[in-house]
Amino acid sequence: MSRLKTLVRNEAGVPPLGGGHALCQGCGVPVVVRTVLNTFTQPVVVVNATGCLEVATTRFPATAWNVPWLHVAFENAAAVGSGVESAQRALRRRHAMSADDEVAVVVFAGDGGTYDIGLQALSGALERGHKLLFVCYDNEAYMNTGIQRSGATPFGAATTTSPSGDVSFGKAQQRKDMTAIAVAHHVPYAAQATASHWHDLSVKVEHAAAAEGPAFLNVLTDCPVGWGHEPRLSLRLLNAAVDSLFWPLYEVVDGRYRVTYQPDKVVPIEDWLRPQKRFAHLLRPENANLVAEIQAKVDADWEDLLRRCQGGDLP
């Protein structure tokens, strides 16, 4: 069956994440969650860090989830997932579960719960080698609490705690390279993906599910409220992130890098910046140097990625 048909079939039965949740119009998170979970052919358990996804889908006594779902706190989703995975291994060894009943453990966390407060627990889980898929839905700030700056917020973006102003151009630092941090744990699978490129994302989930050990997916996910774009533009905007090389799509299998999508035509960084209010100040004439700086960084990062893909020396 084609991938599209599989995804549609899984969504059309009992969808893992049903409708009626309170995520915003145009939010990329449910697109990511559905694409990820509908790719699985085996049963899944979802572990969720505190954040938009958790708050908007589980307001007691209602739930939007049709798969087992577990939330404990903000910073510890990877540790909770480790516990679920260990329980499964223990039960299997005691023959309380059969090997055929393998349940995939999928962790969803935002960039705060991954890059920042969740980093320690994630690092531990990756190092210990638990078989789980950790999906970061990276919308580049603390959106749930009101658009505060995170370690994933890109250079120049205005957030409520890194606002642009008379003497500030927004965030003055570069974001972390979280995918590279995951790769540095020698995990069998890590990848960057985005909600707009659903086929690419679904293939990566399949690769991740087949990995013997922890897998990490960093998925750029739009936030109309935090980015300040029209909800109807969400997927088109994510396309611009990919086509401008701001968010290259690639995977790292056992340490080997591979670009999974090469844009036919690379678009200028302004195509990514312009539709978003958080970057509006950058497009004023006096900030042309900042845009040039962002473009230069994107170009350099792309060159660096290509070198990694060729197994070349890292800078």
Next chain:
Amino acid sequence: MTETTLRLMTGGEAVVEAMRQIDPDVVPVYPITPQTPIIQGFAKFVADGKAQAELVNVESEHSAMSAAVGSALAGARTMTATSSQGLALMAEVVYIAASMRAPIVMAVGNRALSGPINIHCDHSDSMLIRDSGVAQLFAENAQEAYDLTVMAPRLAEHPDVLLPVLVCQDGFTITHSAEPVAMLDDEDVSSFVGDYSLPHRVLDTAHPTTQGPFAMPDYYFELRRQQAAALETALDAFTGIATEYEELSGRPYGPLEAYRLEDAERVIVALGSSAGTVKDVVDDLRDEGDPVGLLRIVSFRPFPAREAAALLEDADTVIVLDRADSPGGAAPLRAEVAAALYGSAARLDGHVYGLGGRDLHPEDVREIFSGCAPPYVGLRGVACPA
């Protein structure tokens, strides 16, 4: 009652033996003095194939408790251990573990909280999570650390309880001090503890559940009340489990221990190993014709307030010993006893002692009984060197 063997072991070793006999499914571990002998001893049992658990070497106590919640709710019997700063770091998740009704058993080697940093015993770590909703049972010695650990899974997993149970033993004084301990046979522990069966396992994918949802003002209060009611139920559940355990071991247990309270005019109330010292002094004073006694609290949470009040009914003076302070307020055990005794004619007195591992000597206890001890027992009246 079965044949038991006496072995010389520390409180830490006794807990390790109990864990081996319980044979939990998952044990997340992270080192901190003075509980470290527990996780090391258990890791060795796993390495030698004498325990079957998945040992999860997490990167912090916060993750230890987080992994424990995940594994316990997934459907695996789960135990862990901590002390002091470790308990402080995991405190956030201890509260959530209770609210998610995760029946985790945790050994605590009680140790003073920083700062200044210190590795020795007091109860400030336990008191930090007093209101978390977990059960806290305090052992007096290594034997009790063993016995309470064997009973703990039954209490944690009791269908009316389903809450974390902490078995607390004084750091070093019990964790590292060797005493003769009577162990049960492996098979007896195994059948006493029984199988782990949890309603609504997360791993039951045929019956999916949403666990740990978001609750707003329309439901939060009700959920918190249900959780508190479960801990209140744990008092009766513990009494029942202890009765069953006595049939097996010959050793009686309960939420509190009345030691020579008959006609006692002055009674000390205390937790943990210091009760042993107090018992010696009570015996001596009784020999001298002084009617004194001890009420030892085993179950600090849930607190047996009604039972304590009944046992203290005839005392003239009740003296509470706290091994934790509450700066700017009443020390925790004292506040508890004061609430239990409200309206009683007994005079209530209290002392803080033993912070950061300072010993409580028999002469201190005599002074306390005499009514001449200062509020902070054993505190030197000299300025510390600059």
